[in-house]
Amino acid sequence: MAKTYFEELWGQNTEATTRVMPEETMGFGRSLWQAVQHLLTASGANIVGPVLMHLDPSMALFTSGVGTIVYNSITGVPAYMGTSFSYIATISYVMTAPWGSQALVGGGIIAAGLATILVGLLVKFIGWKWINVFMPPVILAMVVIAIGMLLAPVAYGESMSNPLLALITFGLGVLFATKFKEGTFISALPVLLSIISGYVVALLLGQVNLAPIGKAPFFELPRFFVPVFDMRVVVPMVLVTVTAVLMEHLGHLKGTGSIVGKDYIPRASKSLIADGISNALSWAGTPSVTYGENMGVFAITKVFSLKVMYLAGFLAILAGFLGKLSPMILSIPAGVLGGATFLLFGMIAWAGFNLLQSEHVDMKKKSNQILVASMSTMMIAGILVEYLRPIVGGITADQIVALPKSIGAAIATLQFMVNTLKFGTFEMPGLVAIALLGIVLNIILNSRDITLALKKTSKRR
Numbered sequence: 001m002a003k004t005y006f007e008e009l010w011g012q013n014t015e016a017t018t019r020v021m022p023e024e025t026m027g028f029g030r031s032l033w034q035a036v037q038h039l040l041t042a043s044g045a046n047i048v049g050p051v052l053m054h055l056d057p058s059m060a061l062f063t064s065g066v067g068t069i070v071y072n073s074i075t076g077v078p079a080y081m082g083t084s085f086s087y088i089a090t091i092s093y094v095m096t097a098p099w100g101s102q103a104l105v106g107g108g109i110i111a112a113g114l115a116t117i118l119v120g121l122l123v124k125f126i127g128w129k130w131i132n133v134f135m136p137p138v139i140l141a142m143v144v145i146a147i148g149m150l151l152a153p154v155a156y157g158e159s160m161s162n163p164l165l166a167l168i169t170f171g172l173g174v175l176f177a178t179k180f181k182e183g184t185f186i187s188a189l190p191v192l193l194s195i196i197s198g199y200v201v202a203l204l205l206g207q208v209n210l211a212p213i214g215k216a217p218f219f220e221l222p223r224f225f226v227p228v229f230d231m232r233v234v235v236p237m238v239l240v241t242v243t244a245v246l247m248e249h250l251g252h253l254k255g256t257g258s259i260v261g262k263d264y265i266p267r268a269s270k271s272l273i274a275d276g277i278s279n280a281l282s283w284a285g286t287p288s289v290t291y292g293e294n295m296g297v298f299a300i301t302k303v304f305s306l307k308v309m310y311l312a313g314f315l316a317i318l319a320g321f322l323g324k325l326s327p328m329i330l331s332i333p334a335g336v337l338g339g340a341t342f343l344l345f346g347m348i349a350w351a352g353f354n355l356l357q358s359e360h361v362d363m364k365k366k367s368n369q370i371l372v373a374s375m376s377t378m379m380i381a382g383i384l385v386e387y388l389r390p391i392v393g394g395i396t397a398d399q400i401v402a403l404p405k406s407i408g409a410a411i412a413t414l415q416f417m418v419n420t421l422k423f424g425t426f427e428m429p430g431l432v433a434i435a436l437l438g439i440v441l442n443i444i445l446n447s448r449d450i451t452l453a454l455k456k457t458s459k460r461r
Contacts, residue, residue: 018302022078025307034303035311042082042291043192047329048341049083050286052154054095057329062222062320063285067278068313074274077264078304081278084289086147086244090236106227106283108237113280115238120272128268133450137359138368139438140247141352142375146434148349149379153387155341162335169198169339191344198336212327220323224284243435245289249275252290259298367445375438382430388414
C-alpha cells in the first residue's frame with residue numbers, strides 16, 4: 001500500500017499499535033492520540049505542582065514541553081518531563097518569604113539544572129555503578145516515601161479551608177482509581193479527573209471566582225523574566241537535586257528500561273545531563289524531572305515511540321500560549337486541591353513502600369533496619385515541623401514571657417524544633433536532611449561492603 005505524502009514526511013515505519021519501540025513511528029493520528037494521553041496524564045501534577053509552589057501553571061506546561069523535546073532528543077529514552085514535587089517545600093517557602101520572588105526561584109532552578117549536569121559528567125568519568133553503592137534501593141525508597149509524607153501538611157492545610165469540597169474531591173478520586181477497569185482512561189487519571197469533578201461541584205456551589213478568567217486574553221506570549229541567583233535559594237535547591245531528585249531520576253530511568261525491555265542505566269550519564277539541561281531551561285516555569293506517572297502510560301499502552309513524546313512536548317508548548325488557562329487553574333478552590341493532593345501525595349508515598357518490595361530490600365539486615373528507622377524518625381520530625389511552623393513561628397519572645405511558665409517553655413521548645421535546620425538565612429529542607437542522613441549512615445554502616453564494591457567497579461573499568 002503506497003504511503004501518502006504526509007506519511008512519507010512523518011516517517012511512519014510501522015503499522016503496529018502496541019509494542020511500538022522508541023525508534024518506530026506510527027501513523028500521525030494514533031501518535032497524536034497517544035501524545036494527548038501523555039499530556040493529560042502529566043497534567044494532574046503539572047497543575048497541582050505550580051499552584052502549590054505559587055508559580056504560573058501555563059509556564060509550567062510550556063517549559064515541560066520544551067524539556068520533554070530536549071530530553072528525548074538527547075537520550076533516545078522515552079519520557080515526559082514535568083514539574084518535580086521534590087522542590088515543592090523549598091520553592092513554596094521562598095515564594096512566601098518576605099524576601100522571596102519568582103526571579104530568585106528561577107535562579108535556583110538554573111542552579112539545580114547545572115548541578116544535575118555536573119553529576120552527569122561525574123558519572124561519565126567514574127561510572128554509573130558507583131551510584132548504586134552510595135544510594136542503594138533502601139535509601140531511594142525512603143526518600144520517595146518522604147516526598148509524599150512531608151507534603152501531607154500541605155494537603156491538610158488546603159483541605160481544612162473547605163472540608164466538604166476536600167472530602168467530595170478525595171472520594172471521587174478514590175472512586176476513579178479503584179472502581180474502574182485498570183488500564184482505562186478513567187483509572188489512569190484519577191487525580192486529574194477528581195480535580196475536574198471537584199471544580200464542577202465548586203462551580204455549582206458558587207465557590208469559584210470566574211472574574212479573572214473572563215478578563216484574561218485567549219492567547220498570550222509566554223512570560224519570561226530575568227533570573228536572580230541568591231545563595232539562600234541556590235544552596236537548598238542544589239541539595240534537593242543531588243539527593244532526592246537524583247535518586248528519583250535514576251529510579252525512573254530503571255523503571256522505564258524494565259517496561260521498554262532495554263537497560264537504560266548505562267545511559268545514566270547522558271540521561272542526567274539531558275535532565276539537567278531540561279531543568280535549567282525550565283527556569284521561567286517549574287523545575288522538571290522525568291515523570292513516573294507517564295511510565296504507567298508506557299506500561300499500559302506498550303507504545304514507546306519517541307515521535308509520540310515529541311508531539312506531547314509540542315502540545316504542552318502550545319498550551320502555554322492559552323491566556324485563560326493559568327487563571328482557570330488558579331481559580332481551583334483550595335478545598336478541591338486539598339482533597340486531590342491527599343490522594344496524590346499518598347500515592348507517592350505508596351510508590352516508595354512498593355519500591356522496598358520490588359527491589360527485594362532485606363529488612364532482616366540490621367543496617368537496613370537502622371536506615372529505615374533513622375530516616376523514618378527524621379521524616380516524622382519533618383512532618384511535625386511543617387505542621388507547627390505556621391502555628392508557633394510568629395510568637396515573639398515577649399509574648400512567650402507573658403504566658404504561664406510551663407506553656408511558655410513548651411512553645412519555646414517547639415520553636416527550637418522548627419528552627420533546628422536553620423543556619424542564619426539558610427534553611428535545610430527536611431527532604432534533604434532525610435536523604436543526607438541516609439547516605440551518611442549507609443557509608444558508616446556498610447563501609448566494608450562499599451569499599452569492596454568500589455574496588456570491583458574500579459577493576460571492571
